[in-house]
Amino acid sequence: MxxxxxxxxxxxxxxxxxxxxxxxxxxGLVEVTGxxxxxxxxxxxxxxxxxxxxxVRYSAEQDGGPVTELTDTFDEFLDAIE
Numbered sequence: 001m002x003x004x005x006x007x008x009x010x011x012x013x014x015x016x017x018x019x020x021x022x023x024x025x026x027x028g029l030v031e032v033t034g035x036x037x038x039x040x041x042x043x044x045x046x047x048x049x050x051x052x053x054x055x056v057r058y059s060a061e062q063d064g065g066p067v068t069e070l071t072d073t074f075d076e077f078l079d080a081i082e
Contacts, residue, residue, distance in 0.1 A: 014078055016056060017044040022081040027060035033069060045074055 016022070016032060024030040034057035035042050045054050054074035060067045072080065 014082075015044055016074065016077060016081075022058075022077075024058070024060065025080045027058075027062065027067065027070070030058040030060040030070075032056060032058050035074075 016035065018032050018035050021029055021031045034055075035045050036055040036057070037045070038052040042054075045056075055071055056074055056077040057069055057071045058077070059069050
């Protein structure tokens with residue numbers, strides 16, 4: 001039987017995908033450049049209730065110039081794009 005911590009929760013309908021753009025509260029339009037679960041890179045994520053932290057790496061332009069790549073936990077990123 002699967003671990004209940006690995007099953008989708010209420011947030012499972014929100015999907016973040018690598019190479020997609022999102023409207024971020026602080027940085028405007030951002031592009032997801034990487035999604036990591038633990039130490040493994042993944043292509044998309046939709047479950048905030050997994051045991052391992054999911055990290056979203058993204059880039060944005062600020063004042064016409066590129067910003068160094070930024071990172072948030074999946075939950076923080078979801079909060080910023082909702």
